[in-house]
Amino acid sequence: MILLGEFALWLALPVGIWGAVAGFIGGRKERGDFVLSAEYCVYTVFFLLILTSVGIITAFLTDSFEYWYVANYSNRELPTFYKVSGLWAGQRGSLVFWALLLSFFSAAAVFTNRTKNREFMPYVVGVLLTISSFFLVVLLFAEVNPFERLPFAPADGRGLNPQLQNYWMTIHPPTLYLGFTAFTIPFAFAMSALLSGKLDSRWLVITRRWILLSWFFLANGIIFGMRWAYEMLGWGGFWFWDPVENASLLPWLTATAFLHSIQIQENRGMLKVWNMGLVTLTFLLTIFATFLTRSGLIESVHTFAENTTIAFIFLTFMGVMAGLSALLIAWRYPALKSENQIQSFLSRESAFLFNNLILLGAAFSILWGTLFPLITEGLTGTAIAVGPPFFNRVNLPIGLALMALMGIGPVIAWRRASRRNLVKNFLMPVIVGSMVVGGLFLRGVHHGMALLTFGLSAFVMTIIIVEFVKGTKARAHIEGEGHFLAFFHLVSRNRRRWGGYIVHVGVVMIFTAFAGVAFNREVIQTVDPGETITVESPFGHEYALTYQGLSSPRGQNMLRQAVALMTVERDGRPVESLTAQKVLYFKWEQSPITIVGINSYIFEDLYLILENVNDLGGAFENDAAAQRATFKVQVNVLVGWIWYGGFVITLGGIIAMWPSRGSTKTASRPKTKTGGERPALAVRS
Amino acid sequence: MKDNGKFFVGLGGVALVVTYLIWTGVSETMVYYLTPVELMARVAEDPTFHEMGVKVSGRVEQGSWNRAEGELLHHFTVVDLLDESVRFPVEYRDILPDTFNDTDIVDVVVEGRFRGDGVFEATVVLAKCGSRYEATPEELLG
Numbered sequence: 001m002i003l004l005g006e007f008a009l010w011l012a013l014p015v016g017i018w019g020a021v022a023g024f025i026g027g028r029k030e031r032g033d034f035v036l037s038a039e040y041c042v043y044t045v046f047f048l049l050i051l052t053s054v055g056i057i058t059a060f061l062t063d064s065f066e067y068w069y070v071a072n073y074s075n076r077e078l079p080t081f082y083k084v085s086g087l088w089a090g091q092r093g094s095l096v097f098w099a100l101l102l103s104f105f106s107a108a109a110v111f112t113n114r115t116k117n118r119e120f121m122p123y124v125v126g127v128l129l130t131i132s133s134f135f136l137v138v139l140l141f142a143e144v145n146p147f148e149r150l151p152f153a154p155a156d157g158r159g160l161n162p163q164l165q166n167y168w169m170t171i172h173p174p175t176l177y178l179g180f181t182a183f184t185i186p187f188a189f190a191m192s193a194l195l196s197g198k199l200d201s202r203w204l205v206i207t208r209r210w211i212l213l214s215w216f217f218l219a220n221g222i223i224f225g226m227r228w229a230y231e232m233l234g235w236g237g238f239w240f241w242d243p244v245e246n247a248s249l250l251p252w253l254t255a256t257a258f259l260h261s262i263q264i265q266e267n268r269g270m271l272k273v274w275n276m277g278l279v280t281l282t283f284l285l286t287i288f289a290t291f292l293t294r295s296g297l298i299e300s301v302h303t304f305a306e307n308t309t310i311a312f313i314f315l316t317f318m319g320v321m322a323g324l325s326a327l328l329i330a331w332r333y334p335a336l337k338s339e340n341q342i343q344s345f346l347s348r349e350s351a352f353l354f355n356n357l358i359l360l361g362a363a364f365s366i367l368w369g370t371l372f373p374l375i376t377e378g379l380t381g382t383a384i385a386v387g388p389p390f391f392n393r394v395n396l397p398i399g400l401a402l403m404a405l406m407g408i409g410p411v412i413a414w415r416r417a418s419r420r421n422l423v424k425n426f427l428m429p430v431i432v433g434s435m436v437v438g439g440l441f442l443r444g445v446h447h448g449m450a451l452l453t454f455g456l457s458a459f460v461m462t463i464i465i466v467e468f469v470k471g472t473k474a475r476a477h478i479e480g481e482g483h484f485l486a487f488f489h490l491v492s493r494n495r496r497r498w499g500g501y502i503v504h505v506g507v508v509m510i511f512t513a514f515a516g517v518a519f520n521r522e523v524i525q526t527v528d529p530g531e532t533i534t535v536e537s538p539f540g541h542e543y544a545l546t547y548q549g550l551s552s553p554r555g556q557n558m559l560r561q562a563v564a565l566m567t568v569e570r571d572g573r574p575v576e577s578l579t580a581q582k583v584l585y586f587k588w589e590q591s592p593i594t595i596v597g598i599n600s601y602i603f604e605d606l607y608l609i610l611e612n613v614n615d616l617g618g619a620f621e622n623d624a625a626a627q628r629a630t631f632k633v634q635v636n637v638l639v640g641w642i643w644y645g646g647f648v649i650t651l652g653g654i655i656a657m658w659p660s661r662g663s664t665k666t667a668s669r670p671k672t673k674t675g676g677e678r679p680a681l682a683v684r685s
Numbered sequence: 686m687k688d689n690g691k692f693f694v695g696l697g698g699v700a701l702v703v704t705y706l707i708w709t710g711v712s713e714t715m716v717y718y719l720t721p722v723e724l725m726a727r728v729a730e731d732p733t734f735h736e737m738g739v740k741v742s743g744r745v746e747q748g749s750w751n752r753a754e755g756e757l758l759h760h761f762t763v764v765d766l767l768d769e770s771v772r773f774p775v776e777y778r779d780i781l782p783d784t785f786n787d788t789d790i791v792d793v794v795v796e797g798r799f800r801g802d803g804v805f806e807a808t809v810v811l812a813k814c815g816s817r818y819e820a821t822p823e824e825l826l827g
Binding site for chain 2: 163233342344345350353354357358361362364365368369372373377382383384385386387389390393394397398524590591592593594609611612630632
């Protein structure tokens with residue numbers, strides 16, 4: 001199975017290259033047979049990469065330590081769970097995993113378009129297989145072959161880094177990778193539109209759902225990463241502006257901009273060049289994210305080992321892709337003229353454009369800050385770094401502006417908003433927002449930026465709620481339906497719009513949660529069993545944590561663990577107890593891992609860290625005298641709203657993406673209908 | 686047309702504001718990112734450098750870490766990756782990351798101020814077990 005996997009990896013490259021060539025030739029010469037051949041290549045590459053991945057997982061499951069990759073990321077006692085995730089635990093496997101997901105999405109795109117949109121497919125397939133082939137070249141020739149054998153078979157592997165032995169390991173990386181790779185599909189369609197000259201909005205209509213899908217996975221992947229970092233000590237809380245965190249945020253920001261700007265193109269026929277630029281930029285940023293993780297050029301908790309070969313190959317690839325896309329856009333520039341002009345400063349187009357510009361501004365500032373040490377070192381010889389203070393400073397006002405636009409954009413009129421439109425839509429939300437600010441101020445909240453955030457949240461939420469209420473009422477009135485049914489129909493008849501509003505609610509919740517950080521409290525105390533640590537939350541709740549002592553049970557693949565138990569009282573009433581631990585993993589005896597304890601309430605989390613055990617060795621031996629320990633107790637305000645917001649975004653995203661009769665109708669709206677023709681010949685049309 | 690003009694002024698305004706935010710953000714939060722050797726050279730050249738925020742990457746000297754009894758105060762020594770004779774003591778008052786220890790080969794980035802008394806007062810410590818992520822064949826044998 002493993003050998004078969006290795007063979008499949010080698011075979012995938014020629015198949016990929018031939019498919020790419022056949023796709024381009026098929027498109028250029030309008031040869032249906034070439035196109036069909038290319039499409040079969042897409043399926044074949046997907047199949048071969050499944051074999052490769054199964055081969056790698058088999059190597060992990062059978063403890064085949066003669067493979068360098070397995071020896072480095074697994075050991076005999078590693079739980080099966082993590083052996084499977086070995087596929088993406090390290091540099092080599094994760095490149096295979098990337099290629100696998102890309103080939104999966106490619107196959108899905110070819111399959112769903114087997115009878116429609118045929119005129120796009122030759123180049124789409126060409127572009128997709130070019131990118132797949134690139135990853136295969138990297139895998140086979142950049143010293144990262146996952147099937148590389150050691151000259152001997154070690155008795156056991158080194159084991160998986162204990163920081164990665166966490167259930168999020170099986171969820172966070174795949175989700176993010178799905179988001180990264182899914183965006184290749186819209187990019188391929190955009191390039192195909194440029195190459196084939198079919199420059200109306202069709203490529204957008206076809207790929208709309210792909211864009212949403214990618215955005216959706218990126219958003220969830222980022223939020224899962226935040227949750228993981230929140231649970232892990234030493235990763236700086238849910239967000240640390242780590243270079244690789246930033247690298248995942250960049251394509252999300254530009255994809256968000258893109259999701260909005262395509263609506264202007266669809267509705268008003270404007271921004272065609274801009275959209276081409278954005279789709280290219282977002283695609284390049286997904287590649288950049290993997291480049292940053294893999295090159296080791298910038299210090300980060302995520303980086304794999306430094307590999308200059310990979311850095312060079314990736315840079316070249318990004319450069320070539322950027323250059324070619326730019327050339328194509330320049331070549332088609334005359335055909336990408338705007339059909340309309342912005343008529344008014346106070347219009348939805350304008351609000352969306354500002355949203356785009358601000359999102360790009362945020363992306364640029366983050367990219368700049370991330371690359372700053374490299375840039376300054378290159379220019380002056382001395383590296384100068386900027387950290388979280390820089391990113392927070394710059395992005396706080398940007399985030400607030402985005403929030404304001406999130407309220408304004410959806411309800412301001414297209415073309416030109418009248419005074420009446422403005423007053424009607426914004427008077428009440430402004431009043432509600434101001435009341436929230438005033439009320440909180442009187443209740444003793446005096447943090448300016450936080451107040452502004454809460455006020456804007458209320459503003460946006462009011463706008464969205466009013467929209468839902470108005471829509472439901474209108475529908476109930478016109479259709480004579482009950483309010484509940486009317487609401488259901490309202491959302492289901494225009495899923496994209498109402499799903500989008502629900503996503504906005506989730507984003508507002510997350511922004512609100514960020515403001516909560518300003519109110520966090522913490523206490524550090526060294527205690528003996530029986531002693532109590534008390535901490536008061538900003539909401540006035542009083543927590544009393546009484547230390548019950550340490551115990552030392554043993555789990556799978558853990559060498560030893562010291563578990564501290566705290567009974568907790570909230571406002572005098574006993575609530576769920578907390579445990580906090582230090583764990584020594586098998587093969588990683590040098591570094592104990594700290595596992596935190598969290599009690600979540602609606603508005604705050606009680607967060608317990610076992611900072612130090614005075615006599616850790618004694619504690620591991622269950623020594624009754626070795627009990628004295630130091631704890632850090634935190635009250636993290638509103639942090640739960642990040643995860644609740646994540647759920648809401650998921651809900652809204654699913655509603656927006658859900659296939660509906662209405663959307664298939666729009667997708668087949670274009671004049672040249674090719675649906676009924678034989679697929680391979682359709683390119684001749 | 687008048688509105689169009691307003692619109693472009695608006696766009697330009699956004700671009701200007703973002704540029705301004707980045708500019709002031711960089712100039713007010715930037716720190717030099719140095720190696721211990723570079724840090725020593727800077728300080729020798731210009732004593733006011735003691736007041737500047739800096740970020741220094743080096744390695745934790747094995748066996749140098751101790752923790753003050755009863756309070757959260759860590760002491761350890763950072764040595765240069767290339768020139769082991771260049772070193773300085775570090776003081777840090779917060780929870781160290783799990784990857785930090787002084788028995789393995791641990792690379793660290795410390796951020797803070799290199800005080801006049803020769804002690805580095807760190808506000809951020811990032812640690813990475815450089816040797817533990819991926820191994821050479823020789824290491825795997827052992």
